[in-house]
Amino acid sequence: MASVTLSDLRKEYGDLTAVDGLSLDVDDGELLCLLGPSGCGKSTTLRMLGGLETPTDGDVHIGGDAVTDQPPYERNTSMVFQSWALFPHKSVLENVAFGLKMDGVGEDERHERAREMLDVVEMSGFADHDPTDLSGGQKQRVALARSLAIEPDVLLLDEPLSNLDKRLREQMQLELRNIHDEVETTFVHVTHDQNEAFTLADRIGIMNDGQIEQVGAPREVYDDPVSLFIEEFLGDTNLVDATVTETTETGVVADTALGTEAAIPTGDAAVAAGDELTVSFRPEELDVERADGGASDGGASITGEITDVLYRGSSVRFYVESAGEHVFFEQSVGADTDFAVGDTVAVSWDPDDLLAFAADGDRVGGGGS
CATH class of the missing domain: 3.40.50.300 (P-loop containing nucleotide triphosphate hydrolases)
Known part of the structure:
Protein backbone atom coordinates (compact mmCIF):
# COMPACT_ATOMS: atom_id res chain seq x y z
CA MET A 1 0.00 0.00 0.00
CA GLU A 232 -27.03 18.23 -11.16
CA PHE A 233 -24.49 15.47 -11.83
CA LEU A 234 -25.23 13.39 -8.72
CA GLY A 235 -28.73 12.04 -9.20
CA ASP A 236 -31.86 13.90 -10.31
CA THR A 237 -33.22 17.12 -8.92
CA ASN A 238 -35.68 19.94 -9.61
CA LEU A 239 -33.94 23.21 -10.50
CA VAL A 240 -35.98 26.40 -10.25
CA ASP A 241 -34.97 30.01 -10.93
CA ALA A 242 -35.42 32.45 -8.06
CA THR A 243 -34.78 36.11 -7.21
CA VAL A 244 -33.80 37.27 -3.73
CA THR A 245 -36.40 39.73 -2.37
CA GLU A 246 -35.12 40.26 1.17
CA THR A 247 -32.42 39.22 3.59
CA THR A 248 -33.05 37.93 7.11
CA GLU A 249 -30.91 37.13 10.14
CA THR A 250 -30.54 33.53 9.01
CA GLY A 251 -30.64 33.81 5.23
CA VAL A 252 -32.77 35.16 2.42
CA VAL A 253 -36.29 35.03 1.06
CA ALA A 254 -36.58 34.48 -2.70
CA ASP A 255 -39.44 34.55 -5.18
CA THR A 256 -39.31 31.37 -7.25
CA ALA A 257 -40.54 30.66 -10.76
CA LEU A 258 -43.06 28.32 -9.14
CA GLY A 259 -44.99 31.35 -7.89
CA THR A 260 -44.09 30.84 -4.26
CA GLU A 261 -41.50 32.11 -1.83
CA ALA A 262 -38.58 30.08 -0.56
CA ALA A 263 -36.83 30.81 2.71
CA ILE A 264 -33.18 29.79 2.30
CA PRO A 265 -30.56 29.71 5.07
CA THR A 266 -27.33 31.13 3.69
CA GLY A 267 -24.93 31.19 6.63
CA ASP A 268 -21.93 33.42 5.86
CA ALA A 269 -22.54 33.56 2.09
CA ALA A 270 -22.80 37.06 0.64
CA VAL A 271 -26.26 37.23 -0.92
CA ALA A 272 -28.20 40.44 -1.49
CA ALA A 273 -31.67 41.47 -2.59
CA GLY A 274 -31.97 41.26 -6.38
CA ASP A 275 -29.49 38.40 -6.74
CA GLU A 276 -30.51 35.64 -9.14
CA LEU A 277 -30.33 32.12 -7.72
CA THR A 278 -30.99 28.56 -8.81
CA VAL A 279 -32.85 26.61 -6.14
CA SER A 280 -32.70 22.80 -6.00
CA PHE A 281 -35.55 20.68 -4.71
CA ARG A 282 -34.51 17.02 -4.46
CA PRO A 283 -37.52 14.78 -5.24
CA GLU A 284 -36.92 12.58 -2.20
CA GLU A 285 -37.26 15.65 0.05
CA LEU A 286 -40.73 16.62 -1.22
CA ASP A 287 -43.96 15.77 0.63
CA VAL A 288 -46.97 15.22 -1.62
CA GLU A 289 -50.67 14.80 -0.85
CA ARG A 290 -53.93 15.26 -2.67
CA ALA A 291 -55.32 18.81 -2.74
CA ASP A 292 -58.63 20.45 -3.59
CA GLY A 293 -57.11 22.52 -6.36
CA GLY A 294 -56.84 25.75 -4.38
CA ALA A 295 -53.87 28.07 -4.75
CA SER A 296 -50.84 27.68 -2.54
CA ASP A 297 -50.55 29.97 0.47
CA GLY A 298 -47.19 31.39 -0.61
CA GLY A 299 -45.27 29.37 1.97
CA ALA A 300 -43.11 26.30 1.56
CA SER A 301 -45.58 24.57 -0.74
CA ILE A 302 -47.25 24.68 -4.13
CA THR A 303 -50.36 23.17 -5.62
CA GLY A 304 -50.44 21.86 -9.15
CA GLU A 305 -51.76 19.28 -11.55
CA ILE A 306 -50.05 16.03 -12.46
CA THR A 307 -49.36 16.20 -16.20
CA ASP A 308 -47.21 13.11 -16.82
CA VAL A 309 -46.51 9.77 -15.19
CA LEU A 310 -43.30 7.92 -16.02
CA TYR A 311 -42.92 4.28 -14.99
CA ARG A 312 -39.29 3.56 -14.08
CA GLY A 313 -39.34 -0.06 -12.91
CA SER A 314 -39.10 0.02 -9.13
CA SER A 315 -40.42 3.59 -8.96
CA VAL A 316 -42.87 5.90 -10.70
CA ARG A 317 -42.06 9.53 -11.49
CA PHE A 318 -44.85 12.13 -11.45
CA TYR A 319 -44.54 15.55 -13.10
CA VAL A 320 -46.50 18.41 -11.55
CA GLU A 321 -47.24 21.71 -13.33
CA SER A 322 -47.50 24.84 -11.22
CA ALA A 323 -47.31 28.44 -12.46
CA GLY A 324 -46.15 27.18 -15.85
CA GLU A 325 -43.18 25.29 -14.35
CA HIS A 326 -42.73 21.57 -13.75
CA VAL A 327 -41.37 19.72 -10.76
CA PHE A 328 -41.28 15.98 -10.26
CA PHE A 329 -41.54 13.60 -7.36
CA GLU A 330 -41.22 9.82 -7.19
CA GLN A 331 -43.03 6.96 -5.50
CA SER A 332 -42.00 3.37 -5.01
CA VAL A 333 -44.09 0.92 -7.00
CA GLY A 334 -46.75 -0.49 -4.68
CA ALA A 335 -46.87 2.58 -2.42
CA ASP A 336 -50.15 3.06 -0.57
CA THR A 337 -51.03 6.31 -2.36
CA ASP A 338 -51.28 6.30 -6.14
CA PHE A 339 -51.61 9.42 -8.26
CA ALA A 340 -52.73 9.79 -11.87
CA VAL A 341 -52.63 12.37 -14.65
CA GLY A 342 -55.11 15.15 -13.87
CA ASP A 343 -54.90 14.84 -10.09
CA THR A 344 -54.35 18.05 -8.13
CA VAL A 345 -51.69 17.71 -5.48
CA ALA A 346 -50.01 19.82 -2.83
CA VAL A 347 -46.21 19.65 -2.87
CA SER A 348 -44.39 20.91 0.24
CA TRP A 349 -40.86 20.93 1.58
CA ASP A 350 -38.72 21.77 4.58
CA PRO A 351 -36.73 24.99 3.85
CA ASP A 352 -33.65 23.34 5.36
CA ASP A 353 -33.75 20.75 2.56
CA LEU A 354 -33.39 23.33 -0.23
CA LEU A 355 -30.03 24.15 -1.78
CA ALA A 356 -29.31 27.45 -3.52
CA PHE A 357 -26.64 28.34 -6.05
CA ALA A 358 -25.40 31.68 -7.36
CA ALA A 359 -25.24 32.65 -11.02
CA ASP A 360 -21.64 31.40 -11.22
CA GLY A 361 -22.71 27.95 -9.94
CA ASP A 362 -21.21 28.24 -6.47
CA ARG A 363 -23.30 27.04 -3.54
CA VAL A 364 -24.58 29.96 -1.44
CA GLY A 365 -27.15 28.40 0.84
CA GLY A 366 -29.52 25.70 1.90
CA GLY A 367 -29.08 22.43 3.69
CA GLY A 368 -29.51 24.08 7.06
CA SER A 369 -26.64 26.53 6.48
Missing part, protein backbone atom coordinates in the same frame (compact mmCIF):
# COMPACT_ATOMS: atom_id res chain seq x y z
CA ALA A 2 1.00 3.62 -0.46
CA SER A 3 -0.44 7.09 -0.29
CA VAL A 4 -0.73 9.25 -3.42
CA THR A 5 -0.23 13.00 -3.77
CA LEU A 6 -0.94 14.88 -6.99
CA SER A 7 0.19 18.51 -6.87
CA ASP A 8 -0.94 21.15 -9.40
CA LEU A 9 -1.04 18.61 -12.23
CA ARG A 10 -1.53 20.04 -15.68
CA LYS A 11 -1.72 18.25 -19.01
CA GLU A 12 -1.91 20.04 -22.33
CA TYR A 13 -2.34 18.59 -25.81
CA GLY A 14 -1.58 21.52 -28.08
CA ASP A 15 -4.30 24.09 -27.42
CA LEU A 16 -6.37 21.64 -25.38
CA THR A 17 -5.95 21.58 -21.60
CA ALA A 18 -7.14 18.17 -20.39
CA VAL A 19 -6.12 18.59 -16.74
CA ASP A 20 -5.83 22.06 -15.26
CA GLY A 21 -3.97 22.50 -11.96
CA LEU A 22 -5.34 19.41 -10.22
CA SER A 23 -4.28 18.60 -6.64
CA LEU A 24 -5.42 15.49 -4.78
CA ASP A 25 -4.37 13.32 -1.83
CA VAL A 26 -5.25 9.61 -1.63
CA ASP A 27 -4.74 7.90 1.71
CA ASP A 28 -2.77 4.70 2.16
CA GLY A 29 -5.16 1.78 1.55
CA GLU A 30 -8.04 3.99 0.43
CA LEU A 31 -10.42 3.28 -2.45
CA LEU A 32 -10.92 6.62 -4.14
CA CYS A 33 -13.11 7.08 -7.20
CA LEU A 34 -12.51 9.83 -9.74
CA LEU A 35 -16.00 10.60 -11.00
CA GLY A 36 -17.03 12.90 -13.81
CA PRO A 37 -18.51 13.15 -17.31
CA SER A 38 -16.69 12.05 -20.43
CA GLY A 39 -13.86 14.44 -21.34
CA CYS A 40 -13.41 15.89 -17.86
CA GLY A 41 -9.80 14.64 -17.56
CA LYS A 42 -10.21 11.75 -15.13
CA SER A 43 -8.57 9.07 -17.31
CA THR A 44 -5.75 11.46 -18.21
CA THR A 45 -5.18 12.04 -14.50
CA LEU A 46 -5.04 8.29 -13.91
CA ARG A 47 -2.57 7.82 -16.75
CA MET A 48 -0.29 10.52 -15.33
CA LEU A 49 -0.42 8.74 -11.99
CA GLY A 50 0.58 5.49 -13.68
CA GLY A 51 3.32 7.08 -15.80
CA LEU A 52 1.55 6.51 -19.12
CA GLU A 53 1.32 10.27 -19.66
CA THR A 54 3.89 12.89 -18.71
CA PRO A 55 2.45 15.98 -16.98
CA THR A 56 2.97 19.31 -18.68
CA ASP A 57 3.41 20.67 -15.18
CA GLY A 58 2.97 19.52 -11.59
CA ASP A 59 4.19 16.62 -9.47
CA VAL A 60 3.22 13.02 -8.65
CA HIS A 61 4.24 11.37 -5.37
CA ILE A 62 3.59 7.73 -4.44
CA GLY A 63 4.38 6.64 -0.91
CA GLY A 64 6.11 9.96 -0.34
CA ASP A 65 8.52 9.44 -3.26
CA ALA A 66 8.58 11.77 -6.27
CA VAL A 67 7.81 9.69 -9.38
CA THR A 68 6.82 12.43 -11.85
CA ASP A 69 9.71 11.68 -14.20
CA GLN A 70 9.78 7.90 -13.71
CA PRO A 71 8.56 5.59 -16.52
CA PRO A 72 5.69 3.20 -15.73
CA TYR A 73 7.96 0.18 -15.18
CA GLU A 74 9.80 1.99 -12.38
CA ARG A 75 6.58 2.77 -10.47
CA ASN A 76 5.01 0.05 -8.37
CA THR A 77 1.59 0.58 -9.90
CA SER A 78 -0.63 -1.60 -12.04
CA MET A 79 -3.56 -0.65 -14.24
CA VAL A 80 -6.78 -2.43 -15.17
CA PHE A 81 -8.21 -1.07 -18.43
CA GLN A 82 -11.66 -1.12 -20.02
CA SER A 83 -10.42 -3.81 -22.40
CA TRP A 84 -9.35 -7.05 -20.74
CA ALA A 85 -6.35 -7.55 -23.07
CA LEU A 86 -5.86 -11.20 -22.12
CA PHE A 87 -3.49 -13.37 -24.19
CA PRO A 88 -5.72 -15.85 -26.06
CA HIS A 89 -2.88 -18.36 -26.54
CA LYS A 90 -2.07 -18.52 -22.80
CA SER A 91 -4.08 -20.22 -20.07
CA VAL A 92 -5.82 -18.20 -17.38
CA LEU A 93 -3.02 -19.09 -14.96
CA GLU A 94 -0.33 -17.99 -17.40
CA ASN A 95 -2.16 -14.71 -18.02
CA VAL A 96 -2.26 -13.93 -14.32
CA ALA A 97 1.41 -14.89 -13.89
CA PHE A 98 2.61 -12.91 -16.90
CA GLY A 99 3.60 -9.74 -15.01
CA LEU A 100 5.56 -11.79 -12.50
CA LYS A 101 7.34 -13.56 -15.35
CA MET A 102 8.38 -10.20 -16.79
CA ASP A 103 9.74 -9.32 -13.34
CA GLY A 104 11.96 -12.43 -13.41
CA VAL A 105 10.04 -14.41 -10.80
CA GLY A 106 10.61 -18.16 -11.01
CA GLU A 107 7.93 -20.43 -12.44
CA ASP A 108 6.91 -22.17 -9.21
CA GLU A 109 6.71 -18.93 -7.27
CA ARG A 110 4.80 -17.00 -9.92
CA HIS A 111 2.30 -19.82 -10.43
CA GLU A 112 1.74 -20.04 -6.69
CA ARG A 113 1.12 -16.31 -6.52
CA ALA A 114 -1.15 -16.45 -9.57
CA ARG A 115 -3.25 -19.20 -7.95
CA GLU A 116 -3.55 -17.11 -4.79
CA MET A 117 -4.89 -14.19 -6.82
CA LEU A 118 -7.29 -16.41 -8.76
CA ASP A 119 -8.61 -17.58 -5.42
CA VAL A 120 -9.09 -13.95 -4.31
CA VAL A 121 -11.22 -13.21 -7.40
CA GLU A 122 -13.05 -16.55 -7.10
CA MET A 123 -11.59 -17.95 -10.33
CA SER A 124 -9.39 -20.73 -8.92
CA GLY A 125 -11.31 -23.39 -10.80
CA PHE A 126 -10.47 -21.80 -14.16
CA ALA A 127 -6.65 -21.80 -13.98
CA ASP A 128 -6.22 -24.14 -16.94
CA HIS A 129 -8.99 -22.65 -19.07
CA ASP A 130 -8.58 -20.76 -22.32
CA PRO A 131 -9.51 -17.06 -21.79
CA THR A 132 -11.64 -17.12 -24.94
CA ASP A 133 -14.01 -19.54 -23.20
CA LEU A 134 -14.74 -17.12 -20.33
CA SER A 135 -17.64 -14.73 -19.89
CA GLY A 136 -17.10 -10.98 -19.72
CA GLY A 137 -17.27 -10.94 -15.94
CA GLN A 138 -14.82 -13.84 -15.68
CA LYS A 139 -12.38 -12.11 -18.04
CA GLN A 140 -12.55 -8.98 -15.91
CA ARG A 141 -11.75 -11.00 -12.80
CA VAL A 142 -8.72 -12.52 -14.53
CA ALA A 143 -7.51 -9.07 -15.62
CA LEU A 144 -7.89 -7.86 -12.04
CA ALA A 145 -6.01 -10.89 -10.67
CA ARG A 146 -3.18 -10.24 -13.15
CA SER A 147 -2.83 -6.67 -11.92
CA LEU A 148 -2.94 -7.70 -8.26
CA ALA A 149 -0.42 -10.53 -8.70
CA ILE A 150 2.53 -8.15 -8.94
CA GLU A 151 1.54 -6.67 -5.55
CA PRO A 152 1.35 -3.01 -6.65
CA ASP A 153 1.49 -0.19 -4.15
CA VAL A 154 -1.39 1.42 -6.04
CA LEU A 155 -3.92 -0.29 -8.32
CA LEU A 156 -5.33 1.97 -11.04
CA LEU A 157 -8.69 1.08 -12.60
CA ASP A 158 -9.83 2.90 -15.74
CA GLU A 159 -13.58 2.20 -16.06
CA PRO A 160 -12.94 -1.57 -15.93
CA LEU A 161 -16.63 -2.46 -15.63
CA SER A 162 -17.99 -0.31 -18.46
CA ASN A 163 -18.12 -3.21 -20.96
CA LEU A 164 -20.34 -5.36 -18.72
CA ASP A 165 -24.12 -5.48 -18.76
CA LYS A 166 -26.04 -3.80 -15.91
CA ARG A 167 -26.62 -6.86 -13.74
CA LEU A 168 -23.05 -8.14 -14.05
CA ARG A 169 -21.63 -4.66 -13.56
CA GLU A 170 -23.50 -4.28 -10.26
CA GLN A 171 -22.33 -7.71 -9.13
CA MET A 172 -18.72 -6.88 -10.00
CA GLN A 173 -18.95 -3.58 -8.11
CA LEU A 174 -19.72 -5.46 -4.90
CA GLU A 175 -17.00 -8.03 -5.60
CA LEU A 176 -14.45 -5.31 -6.34
CA ARG A 177 -15.29 -3.63 -3.04
CA ASN A 178 -14.79 -6.93 -1.22
CA ILE A 179 -11.50 -7.59 -3.03
CA HIS A 180 -10.21 -4.17 -2.00
CA ASP A 181 -11.08 -4.89 1.62
CA GLU A 182 -9.26 -8.24 1.41
CA VAL A 183 -6.03 -7.15 -0.30
CA GLU A 184 -5.80 -3.76 1.47
CA THR A 185 -4.15 -2.08 -1.53
CA THR A 186 -4.65 1.57 -2.45
CA PHE A 187 -7.16 1.73 -5.34
CA VAL A 188 -7.80 4.73 -7.61
CA HIS A 189 -10.86 3.97 -9.74
CA VAL A 190 -12.11 6.08 -12.65
CA THR A 191 -15.80 6.01 -13.60
CA HIS A 192 -18.55 8.19 -15.07
CA ASP A 193 -21.22 6.13 -13.27
CA GLN A 194 -22.46 7.79 -10.05
CA ASN A 195 -23.98 4.57 -8.70
CA GLU A 196 -20.68 2.76 -9.22
CA ALA A 197 -18.79 5.46 -7.34
CA PHE A 198 -21.32 5.42 -4.48
CA THR A 199 -21.05 1.62 -4.23
CA LEU A 200 -17.26 1.42 -4.30
CA ALA A 201 -15.68 4.53 -2.89
CA ASP A 202 -14.36 5.46 0.51
CA ARG A 203 -14.19 8.94 -0.98
CA ILE A 204 -15.17 10.42 -4.34
CA GLY A 205 -13.25 13.10 -6.23
CA ILE A 206 -15.67 14.82 -8.61
CA MET A 207 -14.03 16.26 -11.73
CA ASN A 208 -15.24 18.90 -14.16
CA ASP A 209 -13.28 20.60 -16.95
CA GLY A 210 -9.95 19.18 -15.84
CA GLN A 211 -10.28 20.17 -12.20
CA ILE A 212 -11.43 18.60 -8.93
CA GLU A 213 -14.60 20.35 -7.75
CA GLN A 214 -15.09 18.42 -4.52
CA VAL A 215 -13.67 15.45 -2.62
CA GLY A 216 -15.62 13.68 0.09
CA ALA A 217 -17.43 10.58 1.25
CA PRO A 218 -20.35 9.53 -0.99
CA ARG A 219 -23.04 10.83 1.38
CA GLU A 220 -21.13 14.08 1.93
CA VAL A 221 -20.85 15.02 -1.74
CA TYR A 222 -24.51 14.09 -2.38
CA ASP A 223 -26.00 15.87 0.64
CA ASP A 224 -23.62 18.82 0.74
CA PRO A 225 -22.48 19.69 -2.82
CA VAL A 226 -20.35 22.79 -3.25
CA SER A 227 -21.55 23.62 -6.77
CA LEU A 228 -24.54 23.44 -9.09
CA PHE A 229 -22.57 21.12 -11.38
CA ILE A 230 -22.27 18.54 -8.60
CA GLU A 231 -25.92 18.92 -7.57
